[in-house]
Amino acid sequence: MNTYTEENYLKAIFKYSNKTKEGVSTNVIADELDTKASSVTDMIKKLSDKKLVIYKKYKGVTLTNEGRSIAVSVIRKHRLWEVFLVEKLDFKWDEVHDIAEQLEHIHSEELVKRLDTFLDNPKYDPHGDPIPDEYGNLQHHKDITLSDLAIGKKGVIVGVKEHSTSYLKYLESINLVLGAEIKVNNIVDFDHSMSISIGKNTVNISNQASKNLIVKKL
Amino acid sequence: MNTYTEENYLKAIFKYSNKTKEGVSTNVIADELDTKASSVTDMIKKLSDKKLVIYKKYKGVTLTNEGRSIAVSVIRKHRLWEVFLVEKLDFKWDEVHDIAEQLEHIHSEELVKRLDTFLDNPKYDPHGDPIPDEYGNLQHHKDITLSDLAIGKKGVIVGVKEHSTSYLKYLESINLVLGAEIKVNNIVDFDHSMSISIGKNTVNISNQASKNLIVKKL
DNA sequence: AACTATTTTTAGACTTGCCTAAAAATTAAA
DNA sequence: TTTAATTTTTAGGCAAGTCTAAAAATAGTT
Numbered sequence: 001m002n003t004y005t006e007e008n009y010l011k012a013i014f015k016y017s018n019k020t021k022e023g024v025s026t027n028v029i030a031d032e033l034d035t036k037a038s039s040v041t042d043m044i045k046k047l048s049d050k051k052l053v054i055y056k057k058y059k060g061v062t063l064t065n066e067g068r069s070i071a072v073s074v075i076r077k078h079r080l081w082e083v084f085l086v087e088k089l090d091f092k093w094d095e096v097h098d099i100a101e102q103l104e105h106i107h108s109e110e111l112v113k114r115l116d117t118f119l120d121n122p123k124y125d126p127h128g129d130p131i132p133d134e135y136g137n138l139q140h141h142k143d144i145t146l147s148d149l150a151i152g153k154k155g156v157i158v159g160v161k162e163h164s165t166s167y168l169k170y171l172e173s174i175n176l177v178l179g180a181e182i183k184v185n186n187i188v189d190f191d192h193s194m195s196i197s198i199g200k201n202t203v204n205i206s207n208q209a210s211k212n213l214i215v216k217k218l
Numbered sequence: 219m220n221t222y223t224e225e226n227y228l229k230a231i232f233k234y235s236n237k238t239k240e241g242v243s244t245n246v247i248a249d250e251l252d253t254k255a256s257s258v259t260d261m262i263k264k265l266s267d268k269k270l271v272i273y274k275k276y277k278g279v280t281l282t283n284e285g286r287s288i289a290v291s292v293i294r295k296h297r298l299w300e301v302f303l304v305e306k307l308d309f310k311w312d313e314v315h316d317i318a319e320q321l322e323h324i325h326s327e328e329l330v331k332r333l334d335t336f337l338d339n340p341k342y343d344p345h346g347d348p349i350p351d352e353y354g355n356l357q358h359h360k361d362i363t364l365s366d367l368a369i370g371k372k373g374v375i376v377g378v379k380e381h382s383t384s385y386l387k388y389l390e391s392i393n394l395v396l397g398a399e400i401k402v403n404n405i406v407d408f409d410h411s412m413s414i415s416i417g418k419n420t421v422n423i424s425n426q427a428s429k430n431l432i433v434k435k436l
Numbered sequence: 437a438a439c440t441a442t443t444t445t446t447a448g449a450c451t452t453g454c455c456t457a458a459a460a461a462t463t464a465a466a
Numbered sequence: 467t468t469t470a471a472t473t474t475t476t477a478g479g480c481a482a483g484t485c486t487a488a489a490a491a492t493a494g495t496t
Contacts, residue, residue: 089332102324108317114307
């Protein structure tokens with residue numbers, strides 16, 4: 001059984017593990033977890049002793065299969081609980097993160113299995129992030145963002161890459177929610193801001209905003 | 219914000235706080251929490267500093283209003299989550315304790331409020347224990363147990379005083395579940411074991427079993 | 437290739453919650 | 467009411483997870 005803290009470290013390492021074999025640096029982890037690099041070094045040694053990560057001094061850290069498996073299971077729980085909070089308890093998509101951050105550490109395989117069933121085996125969480133299946137398989141979105149669409153092209157919003165409350169509230173206020181169909185009317189050369197149509201409405205959004213919206217081309 | 223551990227101490231103190239003003243002894247708390255009296259003394263000092271308990275050396279400990287309020291809110295969460303697990307996720311009444319023990323420490327007032335609504339404001343948990351309302355009001359069962367019923371009397375099972383898996387499984391196996399109507403056929407003078415009717419069936423149960431069943435007289 | 441800047445690790449220390457062993461206070465008994 | 471038994475507290479220590487400051491390693495620059 002791993003502690004709350006260990007699970008958060010594994011999740012952070014997973015988040016910054018890219019396909020290339022490069023280890024995740026202690027500074028990156030420290031930044032993600034709001035702690036200090038020296039604390040990260042300590043914890044990594046402990047995780048290494050437990051064979052959850054592979055660690056070579058000054059070379060960063062990578063997850064073992066077991067470490068990855070734990071990280072993914074925590075992510076699975078986080079996302080399932082988010083679905084529960086939004087679908088069953090009527091929370092808004094910008095309100096669920098902190099609560100799910102706690103719920104993801106509840107230990108009970110049976111609970112997760114039953115929750116998944118209760119929620120009808122959802123494939124995506126309220127932000128469009130894919131929910132790993134019970135075997136730890138996790139498929140990623142193709143990474144096309146609204147900012148990649150050319151003038152005249154249409155798409156559907158399928159996810160967000162940034163989860164801050166202010167961003168999510170903003171998106172909701174202009175009806176840029178999951179499933180919304182949009183069309184790119186114009187792109188300003190200077191700052192890459194866009195004019196887009198959402199249903200009958202037209203809005204202008206910055207590049208920063210469009211870069212963080214994952215779309216499927218239509 | 220209080221830690222997981224602090225909340226468990228408050229819950230334990232609440233459990234053994236009786237109406238009389240006597241403080242709860244450190245040994246009783248140590249026993250309840252599976253720890254040592256010396257550890258309890260340490261924690262009690264900390265809770266006392268935080269004004270959650272009143273502590274006089276060698277005289278035991280009592281909850282302040284605030285300490286009681288936190289204890290009751292943890293109990294409220296525990297019991298609401300038990301209802302969720304049984305009613306929504308189809309867990310058996312003997313399977314929910316350990317999971318609720320974790321869920322009770324999730325911090326979010328809004329979550330509790332919405333969970334309560336989602337569950338239709340239940341008044342009792344799956345073991346018949348009353349659920350405190352959101353203001354911390356908690357009414358106890360009148361403490362009549364099956365062992366108090368005389369020969370020929372009828373009653374309804376409304377709760378259990380012992381939550382062990384083996385006891386709960388046993389009760390279920392003989393259909394002694396919440397809401398079951400029973401009648402006392404006979405009581406053996408020697409060991410106070412009882413013959414009782416449940417629907418069309420007749421079973422014999424020990425005094426130890428009947429002492430832990432809370433009934434309402436019919 | 438040598439110096440500088442940056443990153444990472446080590447060393448030592450703090451807090452929380454726990455322990456054991458011993459001392460002190462309380463309670464019970466003769 | 468003095469002694470004996472029990473309960474409770476104190477003292478000192480340990481592991482987890484964190485910190486700061488300093489040392490070591492790596493990376494970048496000229």
